[in-house]
Amino acid sequence: MKKLILAVLLLSNLLMVTPSSYAGTYAKTKYPIVLVHGLFGFDDLLWVDYFYKVPNALSRNGARVYVATVSPANATEVRGEQLLAYVQEVLAVTGAEKVNLIGHSHGGPTIRYVASVAPELVASASSVAGVNWGSPVADLVRAGIEPDSALEGIAKTIFDGFSNFLELITGSNPGELPTDTIAALEALTTERTLQFNAAYPEGMPSAYCANDGDLVGSNGVYYFSWSGGSTYTNVFDIADPALALTGLAFNESNDGLVSSCSSHLGYVLKDNYKMNHLDEVNQTFGIHHLFETDPVSVFVQQGNLLKQLGL
Amino acid sequence: MMRKLLFTAVAGAGLVALLLWTDTPETPTANRALQNPASQSAPAAKELANEDAVPAAEVAVIPSEDNDFILTSGMKDVLDNIILSADSTDTDTILTYAQQHCIQQQLHAAGCDAFLKLLQTYLEYKVALQTLEPDGLHTGSALANIREQLHQLESLRRAYFTNEEFSALFGEEQQLDKQALARREIALSPHLSRDQKQAQIEAQLRNLPEAQKNAFAPTLAMQDLREIKQRYTDQQSRLIEAENQFGAEAAQRLAVVWQQQASFEQQLDDVAQQWADMTKSETIAADSLDILLQQHFTGNQLRRAKAILKHR
Numbered sequence: 122m123k124k125l126i127l128a129v130l131l132l133s134n135l136l137m138v139t140p141s142s143y144a145g146t147y148a149k150t151k152y153p154i155v156l157v158h159g160l161f162g163f164d165d166l167l168w169v170d171y172f173y174k175v176p177n178a179l180s181r182n183g184a185r186v187y188v189a190t191v192s193p194a195n196a197t198e199v200r201g202e203q204l205l206a207y208v209q210e211v212l213a214v215t216g217a218e219k220v221n222l223i224g225h226s227h228g229g230p231t232i233r234y235v236a237s238v239a240p241e242l243v244a245s246a247s248s249v250a251g252v253n254w255g256s257p258v259a260d261l262v263r264a265g266i267e268p269d270s271a272l273e274g275i276a277k278t279i280f281d282g283f284s285n286f287l288e289l290i291t292g293s294n295p296g297e298l299p300t301d302t303i304a305a306l307e308a309l310t311t312e313r314t315l316q317f318n319a320a321y322p323e324g325m326p327s328a329y330c331a332n333d334g335d336l337v338g339s340n341g342v343y344y345f346s347w348s349g350g351s352t353y354t355n356v357f358d359i360a361d362p363a364l365a366l367t368g369l370a371f372n373e374s375n376d377g378l379v380s381s382c383s384s385h386l387g388y389v390l391k392d393n394y395k396m397n398h399l400d401e402v403n404q405t406f407g408i409h410h411l412f413e414t415d416p417v418s419v420f421v422q423q424g425n426l427l428k429q430l431g432l
Numbered sequence: 433m434m435r436k437l438l439f440t441a442v443a444g445a446g447l448v449a450l451l452l453w454t455d456t457p458e459t460p461t462a463n464r465a466l467q468n469p470a471s472q473s474a475p476a477a478k479e480l481a482n483e484d485a486v487p488a489a490e491v492a493v494i495p496s497e498d499n500d501f502i503l504t505s506g507m508k509d510v511l512d513n514i515i516l517s518a519d520s521t522d523t524d525t526i527l528t529y530a531q532q533h534c535i536q537q538q539l540h541a542a543g544c545d546a547f548l549k550l551l552q553t554y555l556e557y558k559v560a561l562q563t564l565e566p567d568g569l570h571t572g573s574a575l576a577n578i579r580e581q582l583h584q585l586e587s588l589r590r591a592y593f594t595n596e597e598f599s600a601l602f603g604e605e606q607q608l609d610k611q612a613l614a615r616r617e618i619a620l621s622p623h624l625s626r627d628q629k630q631a632q633i634e635a636q637l638r639n640l641p642e643a644q645k646n647a648f649a650p651t652l653a654m655q656d657l658r659e660i661k662q663r664y665t666d667q668q669s670r671l672i673e674a675e676n677q678f679g680a681e682a683a684q685r686l687a688v689v690w691q692q693q694a695s696f697e698q699q700l701d702d703v704a705q706q707w708a709d710m711t712k713s714e715t716i717a718a719d720s721l722d723i724l725l726q727q728h729f730t731g732n733q734l735r736r737a738k739a740i741l742k743h744r
Contacts, residue, residue: 153650167619169637169648170612177608180647181506188651190658198739205736206693210657213685214678215650234739238732304743320735412562418516421509 148424149183151432152219152244153211157189157204158402159226160305172225173403178417184424187211187220191231192298194305197317200227201234203298208235208242219244221427223420225402226250226379227309229346229386230317237321240340244432246324246387247423250348250376250401253318254329254383255311263306314383330382332389343432344387347419349376349396376401394419501543503550503600511554511601523555550597557592561585575617582609604644611640653678657686700737703728704744 158171168188169176176186191203208220221244224232229251236246252259307313318325324344326334338344374381374393381392394401394414403416514533518526530551534544589602618624618632634655637648656677664670667690675683707724710716721741729737 167615167633168651169633170615173612174605174608176647176651177604177644178509181643182509185650186647187654188648190654196743199743202736202740207654209689209693210686211650211654213689214653214657214682216681216685238736238739240732320739409558409561412521415512415516418509418512422513422516 145181146183146428148179148421148428150185150221150424150427152217152221152427153185153187153215154179154221154223154424154427155187155189155204155208155211157191157222157224157228157231158193159224159228160194160309171402171404172420174417175403175420178421179424182421182424183428185215190298192300192305194300194302195298195308196301196304197227197230197234197308199299199301199304200231201238204231205235205239205242208239212242219432221245221247221432223247223249223423224251226398227252227305229253229384230308230314230321233321233324233386236338236342236344237323237340240323240338240342243342245343245345245427245430247427248344248346248384248386250379250384250398251346251386252309252314252379252383253325253346253386254380255314256309256379256383257311258378259306259309260311263310324387326385330385332385334385334387334389336388338387343427343430345390345423345426346384346386346388346392347390347394347423348379348381348384348392349398349401349414350374350381350393351376351395351397351400351413390419390423501539501546503596505600505604507550508601508605511551514551515555515558523552526555527551553592553597554601557589560588560592575613575620578613578616582606582613607641608644611636611644696733696736699728700740703737704741707741 156172156175158168168190172188176188179186187207189204189207191200191207204222208222211220212218219242222232222235224230224246226249229248230253232243232246232248233251233253236243308317323338323340323342324334326332334344334346336343336345376396376398378398384392394416395412396414396416400409400413401416409415510533514529515526518529520526527548530548531544534547539547586602586606589598593601615633615636618629618636621629624632634652637652638645640648657674660670660673660677664673667687670690671683671687674686678686703724707721710720710724722738725734725737725741
């Protein structure tokens, strides 16, 4: 019954929008959108280019967009507390009542933390390839950096692939933000994400790969997710070879670092877009052929969905 | 059955809504997909995304007075949204979505033809992108390689589109690429200090054309706030500066937020100190920390306190 009422409300809301009102306002959400980067993604000099062209597209379509600054590598709760402080200040500066959070990769659990401990400040939490149920790559890399560990064969290949991936995206400069790489890696292991899910369960499906996460969590926050399901996508993409290697850690659909199933949170918009882990945020320099998904369009459509829901 | 219920309920919302129904045929499907998230599958969710996506095309298509088609700078958003909505690489399927867009925009036949022709050319260009041979590309993360890739991309685009089309579809994007390259060049410069790099990149962002500056203005404002906090350690000076920058109301709200944050931090520090003292002086039970925290915090603040102390 609750779902029916919700559906009617949603439909009523949709019908209120006339086509003529879309011009330049297609993604004009009620609440500001805050984008949250993933592991190692943030360089305090080049923060502007992490979600490449996404703020431009959302802003062009009427959204007010913030790119949050949290530690490039740290425990989820540490990043979450940093994000919470940022959100509180965004609300103070704008006078808005809530924000719409969109987090990529480790940004997924990060936004979930904020939505869980401060739901009164969060209208929605959209997880893009969120590491919501761990990553075999993190499991393997974490094992690989244990003293006396000896990786062999395929495990070594995956470890090397991840190292190459890190090499490509490093240059990350945390500025004054505290960094703890081991804590970050641990946070993304399957074991730790399960602990995290038990403490902050809102929006999570009942089992790995299940599709039954609540659209509206028990805390009143809307939850969404989407992710890519490809590793090698584009000859222009410098990260493809590295992600093709890390993809070997999976025996299921994945984007090179996160499995489609692990990305599930709340309402799963789609879990196998033709994108790898960096394509999802339009890296690098966002070149897409017809057989890939244009990630910027996905963000803009999500903006429109949030707008239609009155968020 | 469920749709009937929904329709009945919506009918009660009034005639206006019913009239609009005909303008937005995608909404019942979108609703159907949302009504039962527990049983949703990725395809059902896709249905929602796709059906909702069609109006996206309305962002930038501005019909003229006689509902002809006009090429505008936001047209690429429209085309990309249609391709995403179609979720297919089959031209006919994509064109079906495009025709729906023509109907929604009430484009005249000639206007729709012009729109479809542009979309077809765009699809051919997107296919050509895929067929570029890796051997002919200088891929890599070095600036020179990226510059070369973007140059090749421009050549391909110019081969498919007229100057006017190129400008409308890719003009802004090309500007954004150039600006991003310039930022990367600054960030990688061995001749600049970190502060100099930061200053130059921020200056570049603040001097972007208005439309592009809008995308980052909110984030830059938050960076200004961070600088204010770093520069002024006493609350009074901070608030005066915040008021100058963001106005009196925002400053008042910031004062409340900062006071709450400081108070929570202080409470945490006190508890952490108490806990440190306890662990030194006595044998403590496994649940002692939980009990201590519960004496000082409740609800979500308690959950936060536990999380923070765990990682201190």
